Amino acid sequence: MTDVLGWRKVFAVIAPSTNTVVEPEMAAMRPVGVTNHYRDIYVENPTALSDKDFVAGTDKIGAALQDALRTARTCAPDYLVMGVSAISFVGGRAGGDDFIRQVEDAVGVRASVGSRSVVAALEAYGNIRRVAFVSPYYPSANAQVRRYLQDSGFDVVRDVPLQCSSWLDIGRQTPERLVQVLRELDGDDVDAIVQVGTNLSMARLAPWAELFLGKPVIAINTATYWHALRANGITDPIEGFGRLLTHM
Known part of the structure; x- marks a missing residue:
């Protein structure tokens, strides 16, 4: 049934x-x-x-x-x-x-x-090799993300670990703060920007960021x-x- x-x-x-x-x-x-x-x-x-x-x-x-x-x-x-x-x-x-x-x-x-899923999304967009990413993590965890993306064939140009103060603090990061970080990550040397950390809310922001940055912005959720x-x-x-x- x-x-x-x-x-x-x-x-x-x-x-x-x-x-x-x-x-x-x-x-x-x-x-x-x-x-x-x-x-x-x-x-x-x-x-x-x-x-x-x-x-x-x-x-x-x-x-x-x-x-x-x-x-x-x-x-x-x-x-x-x-x-x-x-x-x-x-x-x-x-x-x-x-x-x-x-x-x-x-x-x-x-x-x-x-x-x-993030790798599959990057591949679906096509012609992406150089990426940057933001996370709510700390440097050690970002190093794991970097390794995974590199193992998957991508060149990680730069990343930002937001180093949130607690698990709940991750869900309190504002769109304004995330826009600031996206601009810091962007550059002519980056084909796409990725956000990881599932309690960092970017599902609604990502498509708007694609418009003002002119490149794929992939939210992990x-x-x-x-x-x-x-x-x-x-x-x-x-x-x-x-x-x-x-x-x-």
Whole structure:
């Protein structure tokens, strides 16, 4: 039998419990007949983060992931959408591929993960080799993102780690601050700009940034949800989130 509301697909969406952005952003992208079922990774909100603290915090998220995946299985999802990104970049492309295998094996369905989805989005735009990126992370985590993108064939020209003071602080970064950072990252030596960190809200800002920068700006939540829809053969144009969801 088919789910009454998710008659096309039932998605389980996984994100940290402190994440206030993934659920509303992905809900706004949801087409008719697809349902999103949010399952959180329990995590406390640390304060006064340092580089070392950030790495330790992401390790805790990774350790708590299995409980969230176990909960996700109970709604019998057709597909898994990972709304947590830092741990998906660890270990470069090989580490990211191993992470995908682990989450898919745990739930028994295929998954869209931030790291792979961002690369797929860059490839969908075409003719992109030189990229810059912004994250809410600290330098050690940015180094993992850089490695993943380089392993995937891209030249990372520069990056900005916002070094947010807590997990909740990530969701409090304003559009004005993000526009400032995008301008800092931009240049004639950059073909596209990427935003990672799923609690950093850029899904609505990215298409407008593409207009004033004149190049692709890829928000990780948009890329991940787009990847999930396309992996399931769903191509409905969704307005308000840029070319990925309308033309690709």
